Amino acid sequence: MLAAIPVALPATFTLASAIGARTLAARGVLPTRLSAIDEAASMDVLCSDKTGTLTRNVLAVTTVYAAPGFDEPQVLGLGALASADAGLDPVDAAIRSAAAQRPASGLPARLRFVPFDPAQKMSEAQARNAAGQTLRIVKGAFSR
Structure with a gap:
């Protein structure tokens, strides 16, 4: 026509x-x-994030890949040691929540906590294990 x-x-x-x-x-x-x-x-790809419809606006730990010699509760517990105890950081809150749901035994005692530093792109904690060894636990972009 x-x-x-x-x-x-x-x-x-x-x-x-x-x-x-x-x-x-x-x-x-x-x-x-x-x-x-x-x-x-005519679009090939559409990227969308509609908070409240597609997502819940809540971060959550869904999967932990533990290095040999560690299990999921240990990794979460160590991650919680390198997270702020209080505060509004959603990553810290997600790690603390996951660690509370899967508690680990024998975690070291935190001696010192250094909050997230945007320049260093990491937070860290020093802790002492049952054998008296001092450990450095880093969360973020560890490069040293």
């Missing part, structure tokens, strides 16, 4: 866009511009 009547192209495109808008509206989507339908159709 378009080959025979090229003047019908704008009307046909408008009609197709209107039908697309109606189909989207039936599915609960409200396009505010008809051109948005065409733009969306």
